[in-house]
Amino acid sequence: xxxxxxxxxxxxxxxxxxxxxxxxxxxxxxxxxxxxxxxxxxxxxxxxxxxxxxxxxxxxxxxxxxxxxxxxxxxxxxxxxxxxxxxxxxxxxxxxxxxxxxxxxxxxxxxxxxxxxxxxxxxxxxxxxxxxxxxxxxxxxxxxxxxxxxxxxxxxxxxxxxxxxxxxxxxxxxx
Amino acid sequence: xxxxxxxxxxxxxxxxxxxxxxxxxxxxxxxxxxxxxxxxxxxxxxxxxxxxxxxxxxxxxxxxxxxxxxxxxxxxxxxxxxxxxxx
Numbered sequence: 001x002x003x004x005x006x007x008x009x010x011x012x013x014x015x016x017x018x019x020x021x022x023x024x025x026x027x028x029x030x031x032x033x034x035x036x037x038x039x040x041x042x043x044x045x046x047x048x049x050x051x052x053x054x055x056x057x058x059x060x061x062x063x064x065x066x067x068x069x070x071x072x073x074x075x076x077x078x079x080x081x082x083x084x085x086x087x088x089x090x091x092x093x094x095x096x097x098x099x100x101x102x103x104x105x106x107x108x109x110x111x112x113x114x115x116x117x118x119x120x121x122x123x124x125x126x127x128x129x130x131x132x133x134x135x136x137x138x139x140x141x142x143x144x145x146x147x148x149x150x151x152x153x154x155x156x157x158x159x160x161x162x163x164x165x166x167x168x169x170x171x172x173x174x175x
Numbered sequence: 176x177x178x179x180x181x182x183x184x185x186x187x188x189x190x191x192x193x194x195x196x197x198x199x200x201x202x203x204x205x206x207x208x209x210x211x212x213x214x215x216x217x218x219x220x221x222x223x224x225x226x227x228x229x230x231x232x233x234x235x236x237x238x239x240x241x242x243x244x245x246x247x248x249x250x251x252x253x254x255x256x257x258x259x260x261x262x
Contacts (some may be wrong), residue, residue: 134186
């Protein structure tokens with residue numbers, strides 16, 4: 001299978017998934033780029049045990065989570081620097097702005113509040129919610145992508161929903 | 176403000192930017208032809224080490240020769256200082 005063919009078939013899927021994780025155009029582009037570079041490099045090692053789309057989904061999820069972790073590490077190191085280096089340039093840290101092209105302007109405020117709560121969830125709960133509520137996948141599809149049983153996905157979604165409800169109640173739907 | 180999860184269904188799917196493929200292929204190309212290969216880095220490292228070793232060798236030799244010169248000057252009863260005028 002040719003790379004260009006795979007890219008054309010899956011580029012929008014990967015870009016949209018990355019957008020749900022980072023809610024920012026530029027970051028999503030970076031994740032998409034990293035995902036397809038990984039796909040290109042490991043295409044020859046791909047064993048057809050799973051579907052190509054499932055395989056790419058897994059890579060995209062891992063790349064998105066890695067990107068978020070790297071951003072959090074950067075944020076932590078910035079905090080340490082700002083504590084010990086008085087007068088340092090505080091504006092050097094990039095504040096991540098909500099820039100999701102799939103969200104309508106009139107819904108932006110509400111979506112931003114919900115995403116702020118989703119971003120507080122543990123990694124696997126966040127993935128389950130994104131795949132279920134935004135990407136609209138079935139339980140069996142989510143189970144295949146996450147390499148879990150359907151029961152495990154169900155309980156993951158239940159916990160995610162409970163946590164989300166708690167976070168939303170805490171914030172009261174406000175910033 | 177809506178805060179229920181079904182509200183997330185309103186998120187629209189968007190198209191990936193066209194320029195991404197060019198960027199991906201550029202990154203793949205750079206990976207395959209890196210600016211500095213391991214061999215180049217090793218060669219540069221060895222060259223720098225060689226220059227340092229030569230420096231040490233030359234300095235050490237100069238120091239040793241300096242001792243030899245002073246013995247020779249003393250044996251000829253010559254002054255080691257270069258003072259021509261004693262004001």
